[in-house]
Amino acid sequence: MNKFSSRVRSALSGLLVPSISIALTLIVASVIVLLLGKNPIEVFLGFLRGSGLVFKPRYAGGQGILTDFFSYLSILTPMIFASLGVMMGMRAGLFNIGVAGQMLLPGFLASVLIGYSDLPSYLAWPIIIIIGLVAGGAMGALIGFLKHRFNIHEVVTSIMLNYIISYVTAFFINTYYADPVTRNSRPVSEASRLLIPGQAGGARFDLPVGLVVALLVIFVMRFLLDRTTVGFRINAVGLNKDCARYAGINVGNNVVLAMAMSGMLAGLAGVTYYLGFANNMVPKELVSLGYDSIAVAVLGNVAPVGCLFASILVTIFQKGSVYMSSNVGVPKDIASVIIGILLMFSASGLYIEETLQRLRRRSRSKQDAKTDPDKAEEERA
Amino acid sequence: MTETIVELRNITKRFPGIVANDDVTLDIRKGEIFALLGENGAGKSTLMSILFGMYEPDEGQIFVRGEEVRLTSSKDAAALNIGMVHQHFKLVSNYTITENIVLGDEPLKRLGPLSWVDLKGASKKIRALSLEYGLEVNPDDKIEDLQVSTQQRVEILKMLYRDAEILIFDEPTSVLTPQEIEYLLEIMEELRRGGKTIILITHKLEEIKRVADRCAILLHGKLVGVYDVATTTTQRMANLMVGKELDTTLDKTEHDFGEVVLDVSDLTVYNEQKVKVVDNVSLRVRQGEILAIAGVSGNGQVDIADAIAGLQHISAGSISLKGEEISRLSIKDRIARGISYIPEDRQKDGLVMDLTLRDNLAIKTFDREPFSKKGVLQPEAFEQQATDLIKRYDIRSGQGSQTTTRSMSGGNQQKAIIAREVELDSDLLIFVQPTRGLDVGAIANIHQQILEQRDKGKAILLVSLELDEVLALADTICVAFRGQILKTDSAKNLSKEEVGQYMMGVTQ
Numbered sequence: 001m002n003k004f005s006s007r008v009r010s011a012l013s014g015l016l017v018p019s020i021s022i023a024l025t026l027i028v029a030s031v032i033v034l035l036l037g038k039n040p041i042e043v044f045l046g047f048l049r050g051s052g053l054v055f056k057p058r059y060a061g062g063q064g065i066l067t068d069f070f071s072y073l074s075i076l077t078p079m080i081f082a083s084l085g086v087m088m089g090m091r092a093g094l095f096n097i098g099v100a101g102q103m104l105l106p107g108f109l110a111s112v113l114i115g116y117s118d119l120p121s122y123l124a125w126p127i128i129i130i131i132g133l134v135a136g137g138a139m140g141a142l143i144g145f146l147k148h149r150f151n152i153h154e155v156v157t158s159i160m161l162n163y164i165i166s167y168v169t170a171f172f173i174n175t176y177y178a179d180p181v182t183r184n185s186r187p188v189s190e191a192s193r194l195l196i197p198g199q200a201g202g203a204r205f206d207l208p209v210g211l212v213v214a215l216l217v218i219f220v221m222r223f224l225l226d227r228t229t230v231g232f233r234i235n236a237v238g239l240n241k242d243c244a245r246y247a248g249i250n251v252g253n254n255v256v257l258a259m260a261m262s263g264m265l266a267g268l269a270g271v272t273y274y275l276g277f278a279n280n281m282v283p284k285e286l287v288s289l290g291y292d293s294i295a296v297a298v299l300g301n302v303a304p305v306g307c308l309f310a311s312i313l314v315t316i317f318q319k320g321s322v323y324m325s326s327n328v329g330v331p332k333d334i335a336s337v338i339i340g341i342l343l344m345f346s347a348s349g350l351y352i353e354e355t356l357q358r359l360r361r362r363s364r365s366k367q368d369a370k371t372d373p374d375k376a377e378e379e380r381a
Numbered sequence: 382m383t384e385t386i387v388e389l390r391n392i393t394k395r396f397p398g399i400v401a402n403d404d405v406t407l408d409i410r411k412g413e414i415f416a417l418l419g420e421n422g423a424g425k426s427t428l429m430s431i432l433f434g435m436y437e438p439d440e441g442q443i444f445v446r447g448e449e450v451r452l453t454s455s456k457d458a459a460a461l462n463i464g465m466v467h468q469h470f471k472l473v474s475n476y477t478i479t480e481n482i483v484l485g486d487e488p489l490k491r492l493g494p495l496s497w498v499d500l501k502g503a504s505k506k507i508r509a510l511s512l513e514y515g516l517e518v519n520p521d522d523k524i525e526d527l528q529v530s531t532q533q534r535v536e537i538l539k540m541l542y543r544d545a546e547i548l549i550f551d552e553p554t555s556v557l558t559p560q561e562i563e564y565l566l567e568i569m570e571e572l573r574r575g576g577k578t579i580i581l582i583t584h585k586l587e588e589i590k591r592v593a594d595r596c597a598i599l600l601h602g603k604l605v606g607v608y609d610v611a612t613t614t615t616q617r618m619a620n621l622m623v624g625k626e627l628d629t630t631l632d633k634t635e636h637d638f639g640e641v642v643l644d645v646s647d648l649t650v651y652n653e654q655k656v657k658v659v660d661n662v663s664l665r666v667r668q669g670e671i672l673a674i675a676g677v678s679g680n681g682q683v684d685i686a687d688a689i690a691g692l693q694h695i696s697a698g699s700i701s702l703k704g705e706e707i708s709r710l711s712i713k714d715r716i717a718r719g720i721s722y723i724p725e726d727r728q729k730d731g732l733v734m735d736l737t738l739r740d741n742l743a744i745k746t747f748d749r750e751p752f753s754k755k756g757v758l759q760p761e762a763f764e765q766q767a768t769d770l771i772k773r774y775d776i777r778s779g780q781g782s783q784t785t786t787r788s789m790s791g792g793n794q795q796k797a798i799i800a801r802e803v804e805l806d807s808d809l810l811i812f813v814q815p816t817r818g819l820d821v822g823a824i825a826n827i828h829q830q831i832l833e834q835r836d837k838g839k840a841i842l843l844v845s846l847e848l849d850e851v852l853a854l855a856d857t858i859c860v861a862f863r864g865q866i867l868k869t870d871s872a873k874n875l876s877k878e879e880v881g882q883y884m885m886g887v888t889q
């Protein structure tokens with residue numbers, strides 16, 4: 001067996017288990033839909049249509065599949081950032097459950113400072129991104145610092161910070177920035193939104209600028225974690241703190257660093273969400289995307305590229321649920337149910353792998369041992 | 382008496398890149414102590430895990446009491462009255478002894494539709510069992526407050542509580558002190574008298590000689606043979622085990638020592654519970670000298686080592702390395718100044734079990750050239766070092782440098798740590814229990830390496846519970862007792878009996 005083919009083989013088997021998890025999820029989801037008396041195919045098509053991946057039968061004036069598709073991409077973007085944020089924490093053995101809060105504060109600051117100004121896009125965008133990085137990073141660093149210095153668990157701090165941020169921002173929104181009609185914050189200026197408007201075939205759409213940044217960040221993260229000393233330290237701390245310390249790695253610094261990076265990514269999720277998708281803020285509301293991103297990071301096997309694919313998949317259910325629900329008549333909460341099932345099956349990845357191996361062994365032991373070339377090769381190695 | 386209770390027929394088990402058990406056929410008789418001997422990685426733990434239902438064999442059959450069985454989980458094994466004490470214990474540390482023992486098989490008391498766990502009754506039964514076999518424990522103690530040897534007793538009681546008839550012990554003595562070992566062996570004999578069948582995995586030939594009836598020897602996954610212990614010498618067992626004539630004689634030459642490398646004076650250390658564990662200790666190690674700290678486990682030896690390496694805070698005293706005070710330096714700086722450290726607990730401190738062997742071998746040097754350049758890792762350098770060390774230190778594993786450390790056998794994990802630490806080329810090497818869990822061949826090899834380092838002029842601090850090891854290697858012996866050094870003298874001037882007495886705190 002040469003090196004290349006074995007690498008291809010291991011990549012394929014790496015895909016096999018997630019594919020099985022997804023297939024099982026679709027089967028279970030179909031059963032639930034059937035029990036509700038609806039057609040599963042219609043439901044899945046509904047999700048895809050709502051996400052602009054399959055043509056809808058009809059479009060309103062000025063809209064088209066591209067409108068939906070780019071709208072899908074603009075909610076995909078914060079999902080990618082948020083899941084990368086959760087992933088970053090997990091790599092260092094930390095559970096950052098406060099992504100939603102770490103999205104809100106940077107989103108709020110960027111809206112207030114830039115979104116309500118009349119800066120042109122070329123100035124507004126970079127500043128917004130920097131606000132996202134700085135405000136999110138600061139929150140993350142604070143959580144990491146409290147953990148390192150006073151041994152306060154990150155879950156406790158991040159949940160409490162979530163409350164603080166959501167009430168404090170709500171106070172300011174209600175007092176200074178509320179839209180008199182909706183009672184939400186006023187929408188941010190067109191120029192500050194991280195979107196490039198476009199038009200094709202009679203449909204208007206908005207290209208999310210953040211997506212380019214997100215794709216870039218994925219590869220930066222991958223490189224950082226797999227190929228740099230910074231990543232090596234964080235991985236070691238996440239996998240075994242005691243050994244990391246023994247080996248001369250400063251555990252505390254790396255906890256703070258990892259949480260800061262996690263917060264920075266959450267901050268990017270925040271600005272791309274609040275100034276690129278929602279474009280305003282609902283007082284006291286923490287977006288559910290911040291929590292869903294935990295499931296996405298797990299589904300993505302706590303790896304950068306995995307997070308990308310998991311985000312793509314989960315966002316289809318999230319984004320498509322509204323259209324699906326109004327057209328097929330299944331409540332849109334089914335999306336959360338499906339994501340829950342998906343998470344459950346992907347968390348059972350090891351079990352699936354074990355079962356596959358057992359099946360393989362059984363079928364192999366039925367064959368005559370001597371005629372199995374694979375085995376002879378293993379023995380020689 | 383010669384009734385066969387377990388029969389393994391043609392068992393084969395493969396892991397990626399390795400055949401852990403290769404066509405092994407064994408029969409174990411009811412009421413005997415059956416020893417399993419083999420080098421590190423020979424496949425002993427794997428074979429017994431198969432009998433305990435934790436792995437399914439790729440080929441072969443298992444018969445228990447004459448009937449063919451298929452074991453798919455440890456539950457199946459328990460149903461056949463098979464119990465196992467693993468190399469690394471499996472206990473819940475914040476549960477009491479009773480809770481741990483009943484876990485998974487809780488006795489229920491019922492009142493109508495209500496039911497609850499009858500801990501009182503269980504506790505009573507445990508007390509009775511512990512009296513019957515001399516396994517002294519207090520069922521209401523929490524695991525985290527117990528010593529290792531007591532935890533082991535809990536594991537044994539757990540088996541007995543479940544009415545195990547076939548008891549598997551995987552290297553039970555590697556974590557015990559000599560006194561505790563003696564006691565455990567007596568318990569095993571007691572169990573045998575009670576009609577239990579015992580399978581004992583151990584690297585210590587004297588133990589086999591002392592209690593076992595028969596001994597199976599594995600080599601590279603294959604069965605070499607089953608031998609009658611009474612008629613086989615330990616030397617012959619050792620030779621069979623490594624597949625060649627084993628030479629364990631050490632050639633230690635006398636030489637003069639060089640300059641002082643490590644100078645510890647008036648060191649005092651308190652542990653996390655604010656207990657004074659090191660009490661005003663002073664010691665010096667010179668170039669080319671092996672200084673061994675002997676002592677019964679828990680007398681502060683490990684804390685001295687930890688303090689020197691920077692893993693424990695010191696509250697008084699000074700530590701100097703080659704004339705430089707290092708007690709305020711970070712762990713990293715101490716490593717850079719020239720300290721290598723083989724820690725006591727290899728799985729907790731010595732290795733990141735979920736990283737590859739290759740990464741573990743570089744875990745102290747990854748941020749130096751050539752392993753990284755400007756913060757970017759250089760996988761080729763990792764690979765080159767790993768290939769080299771695997772070969773030179775005979776580290777055996779399924780997938781070479783890419784093996785996940787967790788899947789390696791205990792002894793080979795230890796070899797990896799030693800390879801890494803010796804390779805740092807530090808002026809001071811601290812070895813804590815360096816040969817724990819290693820086979821006789823590997824022990825001889827490591828002793829040889831320690832002497833080589835000595836002859837190269839390194840200063841060596843050895844902490845060992847094995848008196849024989851201390852006597853074989855040390856130039857100077859310190860005896861630790863209750864955190865103090867009771868006696869320091871040249872090894873030539875001390876007899877085994879004298880050291881043993883100091884270890885018990887006797888001072889003439």
Ligand SMILES: Nc1ncnc2c1ncn2[C@@H]1O[C@H](COP(=O)(O)OP(=O)(O)OP(=O)(O)O)[C@@H](O)[C@H]1O
Nearest residue numbers: 396401421422423424425426427788789790791792
């Ligand atoms: N889960 C696993 N996955 C892959 N390889 C494994 C696994 N368990 C064991 N091995 C490999 O199988 C071989 C036999 O391992 P085993 O643990 O049975 O050895 P052992 O005889 O108990 O050694 P030791 O005395 O060091 O404990 C080793 O080479 C080990 O690397």
Ligand SMILES: [Mg+2]
Nearest residue numbers: 426468790791
């Ligand atoms: Mg073993």
